[in-house]
Amino acid sequence: IQGGTPHSNGRHQLHVRGRKIIMVLAATNHPWDIDEAFRRRFEKRIFIPLPDDDTRIALLKLCLKNLELDPTLDYNKISANLEGYTCSDIINVCRDASMMSMRRMIMGRSPEEIRKLKKSEVDLPVTAYDFKEAVSKCKKSVSAKDIERYTAWIEEFGSC
Structure with missing residues (x-):
């Protein structure tokens, strides 16, 4: 081991020669349910917040990149309507919006x-109206109360 003792923290353990290093990466939507003794053994606890406007727009572009879109579709307006949605929620909204015209x-x-319909009759561009309908059907999976709970937990147990 270079620098430190075998009991040093993780940054020194990365210098172990000839040994495989094991890193445990875990994720949960309910960190408060983790056993206290188990939680203490994790050196880092990082809160990943809901996506901001730029992230929502990037995710929308990624989800819609292979679809035909109405040229008037405004990512900024759609993103504004998705504030408070998780990435998973946004993916569901995109999937739902892409199916609305069909x-x-x-x-x-x-x-x-239905069998007699031509592909061109059901394969129409995704519109703002499709997103409006999809957003009305796909509700946020995280409430304001949930956000408060995450914030309180990370303030008490989080680390960077």
């Missing part, structure tokens, strides 16, 4: 009528 097209039609 759902409208097949609604009220028989299976036979």
Whole structure:
């Protein structure tokens, strides 16, 4: 071992020669449920906040990159409507929005009528209206009370 003793903290353990180093990386949505003795053994506890505006826009662009979009679609407006949503929530909204035009097209039609539809009739650009509908159906999975609980936990137990 270079520098430190075998009982030194993790940064010294990275200098072990000829040995494999094991790093444990864990994630939870409920850190307050972790056993206290177990929690103390984790050197770092890092809170990952909900995505900010720039992150939401980047995620929207990533989720929608292979889809045809209405040219008037405004990422900034969509992002503003997704404030407080998790990344997973945003992915679900994008998936739902991408299916809206097809759902409208097949609604009220028989299976036979649906089979006769041309791809061009159901493969329409994703619009702001599609996102409005998707957001109304896909609710936030994290409440303001949850955020307060995470903030209190990280203030008490978090480390950088």
